[in-house]
Amino acid sequence: MSRLIHFLILFLAFIWSASAQVSAINNPAGSVANGATITITWSYTPQPNPLPGTLSVIDNTTKNTVIISSTINLSSQSYSWTVNVPAGTYYLALNDGSGDKYSRTFTVIQ
Ligand SMILES: *[C@@H]1O[C@H](CO)[C@@H](O)[C@H](O)[C@H]1NC(C)=O
Ligand SMILES: *[C@@H]1O[C@H](CO)[C@@H](O)[C@H](O)[C@H]1NC(C)=O
DSSP states (O other), rough: OHHHHHHHHHHHHHHHSSSSSSEEEEEESSSSEEEOEEEEEEEOOOOSSOOOOOEEEETTTTEEEEEEEEOOOOGGGGEEEESSSHHHHHHHEEESSSSSEEOEEEEEEE
């Protein structure tokens, strides 16, 4: 019986650690210029041993994905990104280990 309880506790701890930490990611308002540095923010539920997050920018038309950083400190809830993609419409994705959370679309101009 105690073995079963032990297993259940481990199982619940596993589910908890894999649960969503990031609940929203905010995109820049309107359009941003290529080369500009913008601040990306998100809301975050604190976790005991957080893994680094992966932030990507995705072309809304081609779905081509470029990783901005795979060592995002999720608890800092913000990241400065120097825009380095061609003009177009994009959205951001932040993966906290439980899947991607997406921003709304924004426009990059040259
Ligand atoms: C982004 O892509 C979706 C699906 O292709 C499209 O419906 C939407 O209008 C696009 N958004 C912008 C702002 O271009
Ligand atoms: C992540 O950011 C939080 C809040 O700004 C900070 O307290 C913490 O030390 C940072 N962790 C790392 C590994 O840099």
